[in-house]
Amino acid sequence: MAVYTQVSAEALSAFLAKFDHGELVSAKGIAEGVENSNYLVDTTTGRFILTLYEKRVSADDLPFFMAMLDHLAIDGNPVPRALPDRSGALIHELCGRPACLIEFLTGVSVSHPTEAQARAAGAAMGSMHLSLARFSQERANTLGPDGWRALLDKCGRDLDAIEPGLFDTIGTAADAVVAAWPADLPRSVIHADLFPDNVLMLGDRVTGLIDFYFACTDVRAYDLAIMHSAWAFDAQGERYDAAVGKALVGGYVDRHPLSRAERSALPVLAQGACLRFLATRAWDWLNTPADALVTRKDPLAYWRRFEAYRKDDLFA
Numbered sequence: 001m002a003v004y005t006q007v008s009a010e011a012l013s014a015f016l017a018k019f020d021h022g023e024l025v026s027a028k029g030i031a032e033g034v035e036n037s038n039y040l041v042d043t044t045t046g047r048f049i050l051t052l053y054e055k056r057v058s059a060d061d062l063p064f065f066m067a068m069l070d071h072l073a074i075d076g077n078p079v080p081r082a083l084p085d086r087s088g089a090l091i092h093e094l095c096g097r098p099a100c101l102i103e104f105l106t107g108v109s110v111s112h113p114t115e116a117q118a119r120a121a122g123a124a125m126g127s128m129h130l131s132l133a134r135f136s137q138e139r140a141n142t143l144g145p146d147g148w149r150a151l152l153d154k155c156g157r158d159l160d161a162i163e164p165g166l167f168d169t170i171g172t173a174a175d176a177v178v179a180a181w182p183a184d185l186p187r188s189v190i191h192a193d194l195f196p197d198n199v200l201m202l203g204d205r206v207t208g209l210i211d212f213y214f215a216c217t218d219v220r221a222y223d224l225a226i227m228h229s230a231w232a233f234d235a236q237g238e239r240y241d242a243a244v245g246k247a248l249v250g251g252y253v254d255r256h257p258l259s260r261a262e263r264s265a266l267p268v269l270a271q272g273a274c275l276r277f278l279a280t281r282a283w284d285w286l287n288t289p290a291d292a293l294v295t296r297k298d299p300l301a302y303w304r305r306f307e308a309y310r311k312d313d314l315f316a
C-alpha cells in the first residue's frame with residue numbers, strides 16, 4: 001500500500017478548511033501505486049483524491065504537471081485537475097510534503113486488459129498526443145537512457161542479490177540499447193508511465209488517464225513503447241499477448257499517425273522502456289524502507305519482457 005506519509009484527521013480537516021469543498025467525512029489510504037501517498041477523501045460535498053508527493057516527484061515540477069493536466073482537460077482528455085483553494089493556490093504543503101487536492105474520476109483500472117480495452121487505451125494515448133503537440137512547456141526526462149543507466153549503476157552489484165549475474169547481464173544489454181537509441185524521431189511531452197493501473201475504464205470506455213508525475217519531453221513513440229510493454233504482457237512478464245499488443249498500437253494509429261521510422265524504432269524503444277522500469281523497480285526492491293506500507297514490484301518481470309523484445313520483433 002502506497003502510504004508513505006500518514007495524515008491525521010485533524011491535519012486533513014485543517015487542510016480542507018482552505019477549500020470550498022465541504023468538511024471531512026472520511027479518508028482512507030489507497031492501496032495501489034508505489035510512488036506517492038494517495039488518499040480517497042469524502043467530504044460533505046463530494047469525493048476527492050489527496051496526493052502527497054514523495055520520493056521521485058520534485059515540488060519544482062508540480063506547476064509543469066498541473067499546466068499539462070489543464071491543457072489536456074481543456075482539449076477534452078479525461079484527466080484529473082488539481083483543485084484550487086480559496087486563494088487560487090493549487091500546490092500546498094501537508095505533513096511536510098507537497099500536496100494537491102485532485103478531482104476524483106470514476107472507473108477502475110483493469111488488470112487483464114481485453115483487446116477492446118487495449119484498443120480504447122491506445123486511442124486515448126493517440127488523442128493525448130494530438131493535444132500535447134500544442135503544449136509548449138518542456139520538462140527533461142530524468143529517467144531517459146542516462147537516468148536509468150545511472151540508477152542501475154547505483155544499484156551496482158546489489159543487483160546480483162535479485163538474481164545472480166544480473167549486474168553484468170544488464171550492463172551489456174544497456175550498452176546495446178544506448179548504442180541503438182534513436183536520436184532523430186519526433187519529440188513532445190509524453191506521459192511516460194501509462195500502465196493499465198494509470199488508465200481508468202468503465203467497460204471498454206476510458207474514463208480517466210491519471211498519474212502524470214513522470215511526464216516529460218522525449219521521443220513521442222517511446223510513450224507507445226512504454227505502454228506496449230506494460231499492457232501486452234502478464235504481470236510476471238512471462239506471456240506476451242499479441243492480440244492485445246496489436247490492438248493497442250491499432251487504437252493509437254486510429255487517432256495519431258506513426259511514421260515508418262517511428263514504427264521501426266519501437267522494438268529498441270520498448271527495450272529501453274524495460275530497462276527504465278527494471279531500474280526503478282530494482283532500486284525500490286533494494287531500498288524500500290522497512291516501515292513503508294508498499295508492495296514492491298518485481299524487477300525481473302521487466303527483465304523477462306526485455307528478453308522477449310530482444311528475441312522477436314513484437315511490433316511486426
Ligand SMILES: Nc1ncnc2c1ncn2[C@@H]1O[C@H](COP(=O)(O)OP(=O)(O)OP(=O)(O)O)[C@@H](O)[C@H]1O
Nearest residue numbers: 002030032033034035036049080103104105210211
Ligand atoms: N484522480 C483520480 N480519480 C480516481 N482515482 C484515482 C485518481 N488518482 C489516483 N487514483 C487512484 O489511486 C491509485 C494510485 O494513484 P497513482 O497511480 O497516481 O499512484 P502512484 O503511487 O503515483 O502510482 P504508480 O505506482 O503507478 O506511479 C490509482 O490506481 C487509482 O486507483
Ligand SMILES: N[C@@H](CCO)C(=O)O
Nearest residue numbers: 193195277280281297
Ligand atoms: N509503473 C511503474 C511504477 C512507476 O515508476 C512500475 O510499474 O514499475
